[in-house]
Amino acid sequence: MAGEEVILLSVYASMFSMRVRIALAEKGVKYELKEEDLTNKSLLLLEMNSVHKKVPVLLHNGKPILESLIIVQYIDEVWHDKNPLEPSDPYERAQARFWADFIDKKVPCKISLQWAAKGEELEAAKKEFIEALKVLEGELGDKPYFGGEEFGYVDVALIPFYSWFHAYETCGNFKIGAQCPKFAAWAKRCMQRESVSKSLADPEKVYDFRALTGLQIFFIIYMFDFYCLNSLDFIRSQVRLLLNFVIRISSKQAVCY
Amino acid sequence: MGSGENKVVLHGMWASPYVKRVELALKIKGIPFEYVEENLRNKSPQLLKYNPVQKKVPVLVHNGKPVCESLVILEYLDEVWSTGPQLLPKEPYQRANFRFWAAYIQQLLESIFKLFNADKEAHEKPLQEVHEKLRNLEDGVKEFYFPEGSPNHISAENLGILDVMLVSVLGPFRAKEEAFSVKILDPGKNPLIFSWIQALIELPLVKEVVPPHDKMVGVLQFLKQSGFKF
Numbered sequence: 001m002a003g004e005e006v007i008l009l010s011v012y013a014s015m016f017s018m019r020v021r022i023a024l025a026e027k028g029v030k031y032e033l034k035e036e037d038l039t040n041k042s043l044l045l046l047e048m049n050s051v052h053k054k055v056p057v058l059l060h061n062g063k064p065i066l067e068s069l070i071i072v073q074y075i076d077e078v079w080h081d082k083n084p085l086e087p088s089d090p091y092e093r094a095q096a097r098f099w100a101d102f103i104d105k106k107v108p109c110k111i112s113l114q115w116a117a118k119g120e121e122l123e124a125a126k127k128e129f130i131e132a133l134k135v136l137e138g139e140l141g142d143k144p145y146f147g148g149e150e151f152g153y154v155d156v157a158l159i160p161f162y163s164w165f166h167a168y169e170t171c172g173n174f175k176i177g178a179q180c181p182k183f184a185a186w187a188k189r190c191m192q193r194e195s196v197s198k199s200l201a202d203p204e205k206v207y208d209f210r211a212l213t214g215l216q217i218f219f220i221i222y223m224f225d226f227y228c229l230n231s232l233d234f235i236r237s238q239v240r241l242l243l244n245f246v247i248r249i250s251s252k253q254a255v256c257y
Numbered sequence: 258m259g260s261g262e263n264k265v266v267l268h269g270m271w272a273s274p275y276v277k278r279v280e281l282a283l284k285i286k287g288i289p290f291e292y293v294e295e296n297l298r299n300k301s302p303q304l305l306k307y308n309p310v311q312k313k314v315p316v317l318v319h320n321g322k323p324v325c326e327s328l329v330i331l332e333y334l335d336e337v338w339s340t341g342p343q344l345l346p347k348e349p350y351q352r353a354n355f356r357f358w359a360a361y362i363q364q365l366l367e368s369i370f371k372l373f374n375a376d377k378e379a380h381e382k383p384l385q386e387v388h389e390k391l392r393n394l395e396d397g398v399k400e401f402y403f404p405e406g407s408p409n410h411i412s413a414e415n416l417g418i419l420d421v422m423l424v425s426v427l428g429p430f431r432a433k434e435e436a437f438s439v440k441i442l443d444p445g446k447n448p449l450i451f452s453w454i455q456a457l458i459e460l461p462l463v464k465e466v467v468p469p470h471d472k473m474v475g476v477l478q479f480l481k482q483s484g485f486k487f
Contacts, residue, residue: 067356067360070360074353094333098324102310
């Protein structure tokens, strides 16, 4: 559409920003990408998302839309003539939204535990994470995508987490693909779509992003604030992460985080 | 439509704010429904069949097909019963805005739960969080929902998703305050939200949905004493 101004405030490694980039790419929307530094948030971000001060933020003709799934739905509604993401049938749409909500509740929250925890806690976090993926595998069944024959809303909601798997696998010392082969096959299929392959962060870069200096630890604190339901536990886990990091650095061990 | 074509059953629990949302939405939209009270310590086989993933209420069963998660159910109702009172606006930007604030009111509830879960001595921080969310909510909805500055437009005919969400969270606010001996909603600090919820709980439709005060106080105190995690 001529005369449309679309700007996305984003962070390269954020799964939530990736969702929006995929949706915009699916619709062929031309937009300006503004990469945010979460340790030094731009005035635009603070003004446009004064409540949460988080990315992603979509600016459409100057008006802000917030929260990744709300943004994806907005994109789907405005650019409705190309590659519909949400199903057209209300019941199917309700099912898709249920699964997107499940993903938001079950997939990211365990991340902070995995990074900071050791031993039993780490094992418990890994177990919960794999269990969530197995439930999702059950829902996927034999379909090529969660949306059925077509790539859709749930696929958009979930695939960005795939870019973080390499990092989790390395630090958690486990192979996600081996335990969830259907999931791995689905992810590879999604990666063949240009909108996905161009929007997902490079897993190696995500892993490096996690190999941090002390200052950037606080960057992560902002990052994962998104969906952590219990922020006090989260802050505790981040303090443990920092201490662990400092100990490893000082004992010259390989930095895992 | 004949009564056989649109059978709606709501599985719920009388004190659950999530269930209250759906109940109120069904009443606003004038959708006849059957209500099944679930005992959450002894869930019915039907509930487990209809919501095998989360095993929670509310579950809306429409012509035998289940829809789960309160906000998902609200949008489903709006889309299927698309004539008559609408919970969400049609215009995409406004929809996104309403969805954002509906989700924010849910986050307010989560902060209130954190307050409930905290020990009496550790009330201060969670209470501050609740007050901060109330402040943000007040500032956020003021412009687009209360352009005259007060809830004069609130009536049974034009209730929407934000009203539904607010009733589910703050409808029983006095009961919550009494059960936990805290001041959640201060008319001095949040005049708009205070007058908004007051206007809502006066409506007969809303009165049917909000649990009776003493019963609510009783159940909240009972749950807290038995170590329930809200």
